[in-house]
Amino acid sequence: MKRDRPTSNGSPWQRSEPGRRAPARDEEPRKPMPARNEETRLYGLNACLAAFARRPQALRKVYLTEARLPALKAVLAWCVKHRLGYRVVEEGDLDKLTASRHHEGVCFDLVREEPLALDALLQRLPAAPAPSLLLWLDGVGNPHNLGALLRSAAHFGAQGAIVPAGAGLDVSGAAARVAEGAAEVVPLARAQAADAALAALRAAGFAIAATVPRDGVSLYATALPPRLVLVFGAEGEGMSDAMIAAADLRLTIPGSGAIESLNVAASVAVVLGEWWRQRGS
Known part of the structure; x- marks a missing residue:
């Protein structure tokens, strides 16, 4: 009633x-x-x-x-x-x-809260050389994955997530529920053009690391830069070849080999956790 x-x-x-x-x-x-x-x-x-x-x-x-x-x-x-x-x-x-x-x-x-422009996000961050962590989501669209990775991002201190302007990715009700409040902590920023966005990030002192299922350096054998943009691709298609080629570093999460890779939300949690551990936090 x-x-x-x-x-x-x-x-x-x-x-x-x-x-x-x-x-x-x-x-x-x-x-x-x-x-x-x-x-x-x-x-x-x-x-x-x-x-x-x-x-x-x-x-x-x-x-x-x-x-x-x-x-x-x-x-x-x-x-x-x-x-x-x-x-x-x-x-x-x-x-x-x-x-x-x-x-x-x-x-x-x-x-509805509109996503930030990338320049606005960068203005919120501490200046180099202070440590700072951002995500770049290349093709991620599943709302449950988005919510889960935002929750991990908030837990490990990521300060924003960047999405391509044409991706249409948004924090839906389902994503926000899975994020358990993290969608209010980790802002989304739109990148209008990948080349210009990568140049702006490098100018702000960030290194770009692509996470790939194979042929990258082991996450656990690599000193991660203190100012880092971690690029994650969608399940299935993965990230674009152009984004992999543009990265300064290619990271692979080592495992048993029983399956090819983790899903994107689990990958975010593992990689962010290692960045956090290396910072001594």
Whole structure:
């Protein structure tokens, strides 16, 4: 059974138009709401809490189960204060809203956060020669892999992930849930042209290392540069030949040989863990 929560002026949501709240007679004029294609739907408790902690002003709507009321008390207080609607719904309603059974009892609609330009990301980083770690994702598209690798990236201190501008890669609801809040820690940056992006990274003191399943130097027998961009390719196709050729270093994760390679999310965790170990952290 759905229950509509009132906004701070006592006006409940209108059931006939889910996602819209009833007009308030005493409400001050507000700026127009963003167009629907400027919003994104996020779900998973840790993902939603991390997004609210970093950018509460992006919040537009909240759907939650009754069991999540205690965990989301601060979020609901924000909704009341800022006259944003929230709705207590059943598990099945969230299944439909998120197209997933893994929503963990909460779903947020937020203004979509646009990826950074590469120059903007570089301006956030410590200047050379301070250690710094970035990822370059060449063809990675699976949202669960993206979420898992962002979680590893946050754990091991990576400061950003670079994706080609035309790749269409974005942090979807599924990716954010798997990332468990890491999508708010590791920003995505778009590289408009690979050659220019690689030149800008080298100018900022970074070495470029391509991770390849064979014919590279062993990860564990190599001193990794303190300022490093690690390039990972999609499963199956791998990274482009041009990116491999452009790299300063080619790394291979040694193993038993029983299978050719790890999946991209596992590879990220292994390589980042070794970079972290070598830094003595």
